Amino acid sequence: MTHSNKKINRLIPTNEDTIGPYYPISFCDGDSIDMATTKNGIIFKPEGEQIKVNGCVRDINGNLANGVLLEFWQANAKGVYRTPDNINDPDIDPWFTGYGRYRTMDGNFTLKTIKPGRCGDRAPNITLTIFSDGIMRVVTQLFFENDPANDQDPLLQVVPEDLRERLMIKKTKENEYFIEIIMAGENETPFFDDLLS
Amino acid sequence: MTKLGRQIEIGPTDNTSNERTPRNRLHLIPDAARASFVPWAPRIQGLDPAEADLTRLAPGRPRAEGDPIKVTGKVMDEFGRPIRNSIIEIWNANKFGRYSHIEDHSGLQLDPNFLGLGRTVSNDQGEYEFWTIRPGAYLARPDINRWRPKHIHFSIRGGSSRLITQMYFDGDEHNDTDPMRILMGDNFHVNIGKEYETPDEDFDSGYQFDIVIGGKNPTFFENI
Numbered sequence: 048m049t050h051s052n053k054k055i056n057r058l059i060p061t062n063e064d065t066i067g068p069y070y071p072i073s074f075c076d077g078d079s080i081d082m083a084t085t086k087n088g089i090i091f092k093p094e095g096e097q098i099k100v101n102g103c104v105r106d107i108n109g110n111l112a113n114g115v116l117l118e119f120w121q122a123n124a125k126g127v128y129r130t131p132d133n134i135n136d137p138d139i140d141p142w143f144t145g146y147g148r149y150r151t152m153d154g155n156f157t158l159k160t161i162k163p164g165r166c167g168d169r170a171p172n173i174t175l176t177i178f179s180d181g182i183m184r185v186v187t188q189l190f191f192e193n194d195p196a197n198d199q200d201p202l203l204q205v206v207p208e209d210l211r212e213r214l215m216i217k218k219t220k221e222n223e224y225f226i227e228i229i230m231a232g233e234n235e236t237p238f239f240d241d242l243l244s
Numbered sequence: 245m246t247k248l249g250r251q252i253e254i255g256p257t258d259n260t261s262n263e264r265t266p267r268n269r270l271h272l273i274p275d276a277a278r279a280s281f282v283p284w285a286p287r288i289q290g291l292d293p294a295e296a297d298l299t300r301l302a303p304g305r306p307r308a309e310g311d312p313i314k315v316t317g318k319v320m321d322e323f324g325r326p327i328r329n330s331i332i333e334i335w336n337a338n339k340f341g342r343y344s345h346i347e348d349h350s351g352l353q354l355d356p357n358f359l360g361l362g363r364t365v366s367n368d369q370g371e372y373e374f375w376t377i378r379p380g381a382y383l384a385r386p387d388i389n390r391w392r393p394k395h396i397h398f399s400i401r402g403g404s405s406r407l408i409t410q411m412y413f414d415g416d417e418h419n420d421t422d423p424m425r426i427l428m429g430d431n432f433h434v435n436i437g438k439e440y441e442t443p444d445e446d447f448d449s450g451y452q453f454d455i456v457i458g459g460k461n462p463t464f465f466e467n468i
Contacts, residue, residue, distance in 0.1 A: 057322040060458025062428045062435050064410040065261070067397060069345035071335050071361040074399075077288055106263040114347065118406075120283035130284045130404075146285055166280070174281055178408055181260030182252065185270075186281060201276040230264045240249025240270035241281045242459040 063183040068114055070178070072150060080119070080149035081159040085142045093143035095124025095161035100216055100224045103155045104177065107232035111154025118176040119147040119158055126164035126171075162191070170196035170203065173216070175228070182230075185238045189226055192217045202239075210237050247272055255423025257390050282404045288331055288363075296364040298334070298376035301357060308358035310339030310377040311448035315411070315437060319370045319400060319455045326370025327457060330402040334374055335361040336395070341382030352382060365402075378448065381418050393418035393425070396437075400455060411437045411453045 079086070083097045104112040122128045122145060125138040129145050145163075149156055163171040172188045179185075190197055192215040197203055203211055213236050216226045228236050249270035255261035273281060294303055299312045315334070319327040337343050337360060342352035344359045358377060366372050376396065384392045393416040400407045412419060414436050419425055425432055437451030 058320065058324055058456045059431055059434050060322060060456045061407065061409050061454075062431055063408060064397075064424050064428075064435070065255070066399070066408045067410075068260075069335065069343040069348055070397070070399070071333070071345065073361065074333050074363070107267075108263060110263075112264060118283060120280075122280075128280065128284070130282075144286055146283055148285075167276075169277065169280065172280070174283065176283070176406070179260075179264050181255060181258050181262070181264045184406070184408060185252070185266060188277070188280070201274045202280075205271055205274055231266050235266055235268055237268070238266050238270050239273050239281065241273060241278075243249045243270075244273035244278060244281075 065181055065183060066116060066178040068180040070114075070116055070150065075116075075148065075150045078148040078150075080117075080147045080156060082119075082121075082143060082145065082147050083159045083161055089142075091142050093123065093140050093161050095140075095164070096222065098160060098162050098222050098224060100158040100160065100173075100226060101156075101219070102158065102226040102228065104151070104228045104230060105154065106230055112179060112230060113152060113154050114150070114180060115154065116150045116178040117148065117156060118178070119149075119160070120174040120176075121145045121160065121163040121172070122166050124161050124164045126166035126169070128166070165196050168196075168199055168201060170194050170200040172200075172202075177228070177230070179230070185230070186241050187228075187236055187238045188214065189216050190214050191224070206237050213237060253427050256426055257385060257388060257421075258423035261423060283406070284404055285401055285406075287329075287402060291331075291363055291365060293364075295362050296372075296374050298336075298358070298360060298362045298374065301359060306357050308338065308377050309355045310358075310380075312446065313376060313378050314442060314445070314447045314450040315374045315376060315396065315453055316450060317372060317453040317455055319366045319372065319405075319457065322456060322458050326366070326368070327400075327405055328366055328368050328370055330366050330400050330405050331363060332366060332372050333361070333363045333399040333401075334376070335397045336376060336379040337382060339377055339380050341380035341392075350382060352380075375447070378413075381416065390421055391418040393422050398453075398455065400457065405457055407455065407457050409435065409455070411435060411451070413437060413451075414439065
């Protein structure tokens with residue numbers, strides 16, 4: 048009863064709906080999937096190890112998921128997120144927003160960024176939101192394979208051990224990584240519930 | 245046994261939904277990780293007010309074919325508090341059910357005076373206003389004669405607010421067979437624009453579509 052009383056004065060949220068196949072491409076004009084380079088001809092760069100994460104998004108049949116809109120979000124090299132409540136944090140990197148957005152026409156992407164730092168007991172990670180035709184928004188968080196902090200990460204702890212590997216960004220060569228996102232079916236990427244949580 | 249979150253449902257008769265909907269339940273996010281799931285998107289600078297008028301390509305250009313409509317509403321959190329300064333994007337098909345998007349291969353009639361995409365920013369009361377053309381329904385699955393009802397797509401972002409949704413029209417004959425409408429169940433009514441008259445204005449009618457952003461996404465709204 049307490050639960051329902053608490054909810055009683057709340058409005059019913061608008062239902063999420065699919066983005067559909069025709070999200071206007073021009074709405075992405077100002078977007079960037081390159082967080083490692085400072086725009087507007089400024090010489091300064093964000094601190095930290097510059098990395099490239101190559102990746103792709105696949106459907107239940109193993110086909111590339113065309114036309115999905117990807118949103119990336121991460122902490123800077125010192126593990127600090129750029130949010131309005133910490134603008135005075137001395138560890139904010141003025142050259143790093145931690146936010147990237149990209150509409151991939153064919154399902155492949157290359158994220159240029161800096162390797163995020165540890166944030167408390169959180170292992171370095173990148174939040175990924177996927178907007179696609181046919182589904183509502185889904186979110187997940189990607190980690191770096193073999194990072195010593197992974198063992199203690201509170202989010203990875205809620206994912207069954209045999210599935211954790213699917214969230215691991217794997218190193219392919221110096222400063223370069225790879226991740227495959229599988230939206231459905233065999234080897235499906237674990238996704239998280241940010242509405243009920 | 246860890247408690248699990250929602251099971252996302254597959255939209256009936258929607259092939260893409262079948263191909264892309266995760267089959268496993270979502271994992272709940274522990275409190276220690278909750279905040280990290282709320283992105284803070286940088287602002288878009290310098291939106292042109294004319295971007296909220298979809299009925300013309302630009303001021304002074306001819307008006308697009310079809311019924312001009314006004315779509316107004318208020319963006320709020322679950323407590324009715326206004327969400328200010330969020331970027332609201334809409335996109336909709338033209339009178340004939342065709343998008344100007346380069347990947348719409350339906351072959352339906354184009355209207356050279358209609359792009360069908362617009363943006364605005366919610367004001368201090370969380371309110372917004374668009375002018376557009378009442379969209380046409382279109383045949384989405386010719387093999388089973390399933391139509392997409394008339395609808396206008398909405399995206400709300402800026403700060404940490406993110407919502408992708410669609411506004412539907414009351415009484416559309418195709419509403420009840422729409423895959424995503426079916427998933428909305430009894431709450432479908434909140435996704436219907438409430439029609440109102442627009443006397444002395446150059447619109448066929450107006451639609452009030454208030455948007456309530458649920459969940460914990462509006463965490464940072466008070467800081468905007």
